[in-house]
Amino acid sequence: MKQNKSDYAAIALFSGGLDSLLAVKWMQKAGYKVYPVYFLTPYMPIERALESARDNGLDLIIRDITTEHLKMMHDPNTSFGKNLNPCIDCHALMFRTAGAMLDELDAHYLISGEVLGQRPMSQRVNAMNQVGNLSGYRDLIIRPLCQKLLRETAPLREGWVDLDDMLDIHGRGRVRQLQLAEELGITRFPPPAGGCLLTDKNYTLRLQDLISHQQMDVENLELLKYGRHFRLDESVKLIIGRDERENGCLERISEGYTVLLAKDQMGPLGLLTGELTDPQIMTLALNIFWTYHPKAPQSGTINVRQGDKSKEHVGQKDKLELVKQYIISYD
Numbered sequence: 001m002k003q004n005k006s007d008y009a010a011i012a013l014f015s016g017g018l019d020s021l022l023a024v025k026w027m028q029k030a031g032y033k034v035y036p037v038y039f040l041t042p043y044m045p046i047e048r049a050l051e052s053a054r055d056n057g058l059d060l061i062i063r064d065i066t067t068e069h070l071k072m073m074h075d076p077n078t079s080f081g082k083n084l085n086p087c088i089d090c091h092a093l094m095f096r097t098a099g100a101m102l103d104e105l106d107a108h109y110l111i112s113g114e115v116l117g118q119r120p121m122s123q124r125v126n127a128m129n130q131v132g133n134l135s136g137y138r139d140l141i142i143r144p145l146c147q148k149l150l151r152e153t154a155p156l157r158e159g160w161v162d163l164d165d166m167l168d169i170h171g172r173g174r175v176r177q178l179q180l181a182e183e184l185g186i187t188r189f190p191p192p193a194g195g196c197l198l199t200d201k202n203y204t205l206r207l208q209d210l211i212s213h214q215q216m217d218v219e220n221l222e223l224l225k226y227g228r229h230f231r232l233d234e235s236v237k238l239i240i241g242r243d244e245r246e247n248g249c250l251e252r253i254s255e256g257y258t259v260l261l262a263k264d265q266m267g268p269l270g271l272l273t274g275e276l277t278d279p280q281i282m283t284l285a286l287n288i289f290w291t292y293h294p295k296a297p298q299s300g301t302i303n304v305r306q307g308d309k310s311k312e313h314v315g316q317k318d319k320l321e322l323v324k325q326y327i328i329s330y331d
């Protein structure tokens, strides 16, 4: 072991969740130099990580891996989890990207907040080994929260990291993590749920729809985060905001899309995506949109805006059961 632990720096995979936060803070408290890196994808809300880093005094580095993640989603090496979450490939991609940053940051090894046995898919020994192998950096990975239960890798073998500084947390419970948080003075961290959208069944249904219509790109993925989605034909989708926040988000990203807004009625914002050439599809969109104005009369006027041009159309309410056959949702 070298005298100065900070001679060898680590890059940490940081999601903002408690486990990755604990791994970083624990290593820092033990005297190691750690660079926490957040890997940006369309599926994880960055706000959670930013807030968690800010609340806990971490200088967060952000790397956008959207392009690589989209490519991987089309053809992962391993299978998806319960929904459309390719956790093993995803972790491997993050470790691989972190590994490629070692020289840039003058760092020597990689750490994560994984806990053995905590997640059925990606946190078993075999899965962790698979992640390591797929990443190409298996021998440089340390998992401080459970490393005492894992095989030795180069940072321990070479004496960059002391085994006595490693922990042996395992299983699905959170008691040890909460104790450790208290010990480290961590009082603010996000709840366990609310992380990755790829584990949300309605989101993944909408994602599957995009994939099967060859429409999975950055713009469509951004839209997927908001509103009710209706598949109208092979190309066209209607999106209707569910509340004020979603209407605002949709309005902000509406450039290039057809925007629907009821005239003289309070109500949601609608967006049409895709190639709209069939007038019957337009009528269907208008009627579905108008149906989501519960307090409006049976029919009414809708402003349809495309760029700086706006035209008035009439929408008619349909039966909700009819409308729901177009919605992409389990609810």
Ligand code: SF4
Pocket (backbone or CB within 6 Å): 043, 044, 085, 086, 087, 088, 090, 091, 122, 196, 197, 198, 199
């Ligand atoms: S939960 Fe989402 S972000 Fe986390 S490893 Fe799985 S796919 Fe990746």
